[in-house]
Amino acid sequence: MSAFTVQPLNSGFGREITGLDLSRTIAPDTAAALRQVWLDHGVLVFRGIGTSPETQIALSRCFGELEPHPIAKFRRGGYPDLILLSNEHGATGPVYDFDGVATTQRIPWHTDLAFTTTPNAGALLRMVRKPDTGGQTGWTDTAAAYDALDTATKADIADQEAVYLFRTGLEDMRFNRPEGRRITPRHENYPTFPPVANPLVWTHPETGRKVINLSTLNIDHIVGRRDDRGDALIRRLIDHTLNPRFRYVHDWQNNDMVLWDNRRSMHMAFGHPVDQIRVVHRTTIKGTVKMGRVLEAADTQHAN
Numbered sequence: 001m002s003a004f005t006v007q008p009l010n011s012g013f014g015r016e017i018t019g020l021d022l023s024r025t026i027a028p029d030t031a032a033a034l035r036q037v038w039l040d041h042g043v044l045v046f047r048g049i050g051t052s053p054e055t056q057i058a059l060s061r062c063f064g065e066l067e068p069h070p071i072a073k074f075r076r077g078g079y080p081d082l083i084l085l086s087n088e089h090g091a092t093g094p095v096y097d098f099d100g101v102a103t104t105q106r107i108p109w110h111t112d113l114a115f116t117t118t119p120n121a122g123a124l125l126r127m128v129r130k131p132d133t134g135g136q137t138g139w140t141d142t143a144a145a146y147d148a149l150d151t152a153t154k155a156d157i158a159d160q161e162a163v164y165l166f167r168t169g170l171e172d173m174r175f176n177r178p179e180g181r182r183i184t185p186r187h188e189n190y191p192t193f194p195p196v197a198n199p200l201v202w203t204h205p206e207t208g209r210k211v212i213n214l215s216t217l218n219i220d221h222i223v224g225r226r227d228d229r230g231d232a233l234i235r236r237l238i239d240h241t242l243n244p245r246f247r248y249v250h251d252w253q254n255n256d257m258v259l260w261d262n263r264r265s266m267h268m269a270f271g272h273p274v275d276q277i278r279v280v281h282r283t284t285i286k287g288t289v290k291m292g293r294v295l296e297a298a299d300t301q302h303a304n
Helices: 028-041 053-060 142-147 151-157 228-241
Strands: 005-008 015-018 043-046 079-086 095-098 101-110 122-129 137-141 161-164 196-199 201-203 210-212 219-222 247-250 257-261 265-273 279-285
Touching: 015 028, 028 043, 028 257, 053 079, 053 122, 053 257, 053 279, 137 142, 142 210, 142 228, 142 265, 151 228, 196 201, 210 228, 219 228, 257 265
Parallel strands: 015 043
Antiparallel strands: 005 015, 043 257, 079 279, 095 101, 101 265, 122 257, 122 279, 137 247, 137 265, 161 196, 161 219, 201 210
């Protein structure tokens, strides 16, 4: 008897895993089978079985080495491998006004660590406490989006690089910026990340599939094409990749868990009203494969 069943979702992206018993130790062959489904489909949904930090951590370890958050205050107490994302004791990120609603935790379409040369391999979110309104998370399949490009566009972007920057505010985005007004002042105290030039098309290190590497939050311009034509190409690629046919949006229930392959997807946090509580635990699967290059001061002139 199989340890789990794979079910289609209501989209072309991702699969739901049912029948998995997390009250028992996950056998090595089950872990290997889960990992293969993850590589094949990019997003895995586990409904209602994330009942504790222990179950989340045990499941996460099926997919790779876990990476603790480098800043201790973001870790869940007693669990260094868990990141706590919560506004229970006040907003921990910027608050924006969207259509008259003060909204927190809205993060546009992005790839984790796109502003570095070593992106995460993936991550697993567990909903501990869902808000009454909003709070959905979406994923878009950048591998399927690449496959659907026309031949001329594939040839045009094959050897292109783009510059990606660390950004902490929606107002800093150059592309696909949400129409919202920032309410909270900017008092960020983040590390400094140098700009990087990463390939616009990347080959997944395990599956060999090509993906469109965009991260709308971070992308700034195409190397050597910082002009209207280069910007128009980025906008066209974003419009193509964010087509709903490549997308899965999860409407959370408590104890749901969703795993994604960060190397073949973008994701978005849709945000929720700041006066509602949302508590999420996250584990991060460490990335081990580097791409692109850090731009030193002398290189930035050539990246324009």
